Amino acid sequence: MLTLDGLAIKRPDTDERAARRQRMPCVPRLRSIQTGPLRQRVWSGRSNPHRAPRHLASPSCRPAKNERNELCHTAPEEALDAARFGTAQICANNNQIVMQTGNAVPELQRTIDEIVEEMRHRPDRGKVADYIPELAKADANAFGIAVATAEGIVASGGDSAQPFSIQSISKVFTLTMALGKVGDRLWKRVGREPSGSPFNSIVQLEAEHGIPRNPFINAGAIVVTDAILSGHEPKEALGEIVRFMQFLADDPTISIDHDVAASEQRTHYRNSALANYMKAFGNLENPVHFTLGVYFHHCAIAMSCQQLAMAGRFLAYGGRNPTTGHAVVKPERARRINAIMLTCGHYDGSGEFAFHVGLPGKSGVGGGIMAIVPGRASIVVWSPGLDVAGNSHLGRIALHKLTQRMGWSVFGP
Numbered sequence: 001m002l003t004l005d006g007l008a009i010k011r012p013d014t015d016e017r018a019a020r021r022q023r024m025p026c027v028p029r030l031r032s033i034q035t036g037p038l039r040q041r042v043w044s045g046r047s048n049p050h051r052a053p054r055h056l057a058s059p060s061c062r063p064a065k066n067e068r069n070e071l072c073h074t075a076p077e078e079a080l081d082a083a084r085f086g087t088a089q090i091c092a093n094n095n096q097i098v099m100q101t102g103n104a105v106p107e108l109q110r111t112i113d114e115i116v117e118e119m120r121h122r123p124d125r126g127k128v129a130d131y132i133p134e135l136a137k138a139d140a141n142a143f144g145i146a147v148a149t150a151e152g153i154v155a156s157g158g159d160s161a162q163p164f165s166i167q168s169i170s171k172v173f174t175l176t177m178a179l180g181k182v183g184d185r186l187w188k189r190v191g192r193e194p195s196g197s198p199f200n201s202i203v204q205l206e207a208e209h210g211i212p213r214n215p216f217i218n219a220g221a222i223v224v225t226d227a228i229l230s231g232h233e234p235k236e237a238l239g240e241i242v243r244f245m246q247f248l249a250d251d252p253t254i255s256i257d258h259d260v261a262a263s264e265q266r267t268h269y270r271n272s273a274l275a276n277y278m279k280a281f282g283n284l285e286n287p288v289h290f291t292l293g294v295y296f297h298h299c300a301i302a303m304s305c306q307q308l309a310m311a312g313r314f315l316a317y318g319g320r321n322p323t324t325g326h327a328v329v330k331p332e333r334a335r336r337i338n339a340i341m342l343t344c345g346h347y348d349g350s351g352e353f354a355f356h357v358g359l360p361g362k363s364g365v366g367g368g369i370m371a372i373v374p375g376r377a378s379i380v381v382w383s384p385g386l387d388v389a390g391n392s393h394l395g396r397i398a399l400h401k402l403t404q405r406m407g408w409s410v411f412g413p
């Protein structure tokens with residue numbers, strides 16, 4: 001197996017991280033392993049996550065606060081996008097867009113506090129994943145939740161600042177990158193239909209000639225990783241993925257948990273079977289062990305609920321970072337990624353998740369779930385115990401309660 005040991009992207013201890021944040025918030029940690037940026041159509045792979053691209057720095061595009069301290073945009077195309085997403089009102093007097101967030105925040109925090117309290121005491125906590133041995137070390141009693149809006153993290157509770165293994169939630173971001181790199185050609189290599197099968201299933205691959213059903217089951221995500229890797233060294237590709245997460249979360253401390261990556265690498269058999277099978281059908285361009293090495297490592301990225309909720313905001317705000325106004329992807333692409341999250345984000349639990357939560361969502365076997373409320377928020381919840389489909393048991397229950405109480409659903413008020 002490919003060992004990316006040289007990366008050694010270890011999380012610094014807390015003091016060092018705090019000092020780093022104060023000292024040099026803009027310096028990427030992965031410079032030494034990046035020998036060349038990947039080509040991205042929309043996201044430019046900038047190493048400074050804090051600086052908006054020059055063309056967005058003009059007053060007409062930069063979001064500003066109005067007299068009521070609400071975020072506003074004045075660019076006409078943003079008005080259209082925001083209106084389409086139901087995210088904004090156009091003020092009659094100055095033609096500004098007002099992002100709707102403000103007043104609901106105290107109610108939201110109260111609701112989150114209640115949910116955290118309820119979840120802390122529930123005896124049914126699901127089962128912590130142990131097929132990747134390092135994941136079994138997670139504390140089944142942990143529970144965290146964070147909600148990010150255009151204003152940043154506006155409500156959070158429990159262990160929302162504690163990093164956990166994001167696992168398959170990383171697939172949302174690698175899909176975003178692969179679409180940025182190869183565009184719709186990606187859909188020749190991976191489908192967009194729910195699989196109705198477990199995340200690591202191999203059964204459909206033979207009948208469907210090595211084309212995985214969707215980008216969120218393991219087989220599909222391995223193809224997506226392969227598309228990112230092509231033309232690059234594994235370390236470059238992985239560096240780009242980590243930098244993309246740092247950029248989106250506006251946090252250069254985000255890193256890979258090397259122990260989790262090594263643990264998954266040691267228990268690779270099932271993913272190796274999927275990858276080799278697809279290679280036999282000609283659906284992997286790179287050596288299997290290279291593609292898997294990158295895949296295992298991006299699944300092992302560690303992030304907190306707060307960091308991940310920040311990173312997901314572009315999906316809630318028409319493809320844009322709502323703070324900087326920087327376009328990550330076009331609005332249509334954000335909508336489509338949300339659509340795939342809704343239909344495929346929880347494997348054979350996707351129907352149940354849509355039924356109970358009513359939002360696009362992506363789970364990971366580390367116990368995290370990222371859910372998107374278009375136009376309003378990006379939510380991340382973390383509870384390591386999983387249900388039978390491999391999705392966070394309490395995570396889904398907590399999101400069900402939150403969305404019910406807040407009236408959030410893509411299916412109507």
Ligand code: GLN
Nearest residue numbers: 167168199218299364365
């Ligand atoms: N890295 C995990 C795997 O490949 C991801 C699975 C998941 O989070 N559902 O099995």
